[in-house]
Amino acid sequence: MSETTSEKHVFQAEIQQLLDLVVHSLYTDREIFLRELISNASDSMEKLRHIESTEKNVHDPELPLQVVVTADKEAGTLTIQDHGIGMNREELVENLGTIAHSGTKAFLEAMKESGGTPSSMIGQFGVGFYSAFMVADEVEVHTRSWRQEGEGLVWKSDGKTGYEIEDSPDAQRGVKIVLKLKDDQKEYAEDARVKHLIETYSNFVGFPVLVDGTRVNEVEALWLKNKSEISEEEYEEFYKFQAKAYDKPAYRLHFAADAPIAINALVFVPSENPERMGLNKIDPAVALYCKKVLIDSEPKDLLPDWMRFLKGVIDSADLPLNISRESMQDSALVRKLGSVISKRVLKMFDKEATGDPEKWQAFYKKFDRFFKEGVATDFANKEALAKLLRFESSMTDAGKLTSFSEYVTRMNDGQETIYYIVGSSREQLEASPYLEAFKKRGLEVVFFTDAVDEYVVEALGEFDGKKLQSISQGGVDLDDAEVEGEALSEEETGKLCEFLKEEFGDRVTKVEAGKRLVDSPVIALVPQDGMTAQMRAMMKAMDENFKDEVKVELEINPRHPLVKKLAETKDSNPDLAKLVAGQLLDNSLIAAGLLEDARDTVRRMNELMEKAMG
């Protein structure tokens, strides 16, 4: 190379800033440089394919479209060569000396705002070609343009202030980048390290990537293939590879769409739930690709958080190539993409759940918490999610699950409400006095026995226009049912209620005769704005100093012998009546799980026993 053909150039100010950032980037970010360079090579070869489809006069048309990566341990260099479109002199200056993309500028702004400290943002967003300077203190770009008239050139820089362009007569069509690795980055001159990086970041690049003469990226971009060309085994193998999984996928969604966004998606639903085994919250793992180039393997803002158990790949050709440079969170396109995919996933779940209810139940029993979380957090998909929920009810056999939709088909004529009760187990709920009136009237009651269920129904509010109503709370309107046995007169009942109200004072908000009870004398209901037993337990678990006086509505059963006897005793022996009344209230609180301090209860019980035995 003669001195006379060497041209010296100074980097644009923004490139200097960018270089400053990448050079000081954190160690873990650095390895992404290879992904960036291989992506550029792949882009360039894709452009060449386009050109070849219209132009006849491509220089050296027989050169293979592949990326050759050569690690030279002795020389301490790493070389990445492609036979894409290459660059002429103007293009070298234009592309490698100035920053044209607004994305990079935005990235720089964001970095400046965050105090200019290089962060993991580099790894996430990429900084393109300049990331080469994270690992190299000298970079050479040998290139020759695809155009027939052209010259071999080499662009050289130490990544500090500027670069030189010289002749490179032997340069082949395309680009050959030679990285002179920094002393502390020599690991990238090792085949094994390089192969591992390619497998991690560039496995699905659409051109062969060769190291030491063998192709490394062997896995095909399965999601871009036609469904009919893929066997079950291939799907399974891909799932295991891509999700690093050992189980078989429970469900799968593979689709392609052009509108409103170009999407090729292959989403897997695992059959085992790692969070269920008491492990920590998992990270989202549906990777985002743009034309087979990995953008983010764990995109946080693509799908709703509750879908974090899904695996697979979403590839959208509509994502701008520089999406990697922008904050994905702010991208309307990424939001749209996420929304389209979420809808498709929910549709798939619905189809599978109705198509094979047994399989869905088995799956749901392991993954229910995700769907419940979705109901409470994913407002846009709440209704679709509600259809997927499953639970036991007073009309299912123990261990068998049903859905809200099925509940609705079993509703009585004129029934407008979906009734539910929350408790710790089916056995406890079946024995609860709350259920009596509903059983008697043939009304189905949903059993919620998971600690989070109460929050889920609260978030849900209704299903298919039908209100969800807790039967352990006040405000339930029931029709008259045929009840046996003679009741106290209205007048006697009124007087007894007054007596009780006076006796209980602030502990009750009201005392009324109710239609709910069949076998029990009284029942305690939580007022509609009050805190249920489950909520109290939750509050106490979170705050040991939590205190909130229990206030209930008391419903009495005017046909129950104990109640009838009490109405008499309150006049003949008020002291005994007060003891019995106090005990009845406590008993009802125990049944409701609301008795917080049993000392009075025990004392009173002892007194009653003494009296009973004379």
Ligand SMILES: Nc1ncnc2c1ncn2[C@@H]1O[C@H](COP(=O)(O)OP(=O)(O)OP(=O)(O)O)[C@@H](O)[C@H]1O
């Ligand atoms: N291997 C290559 N062959 C041909 N041109 C290249 C090659 N590598 C880089 N270039 C040119 O240099 C430009 C700048 O590259 P850089 O990686 O910084 O950004 P980009 O590739 O455009 O953006 P991104 O990396 O976000 O996709 C590219 O747009 C391209 O024109």
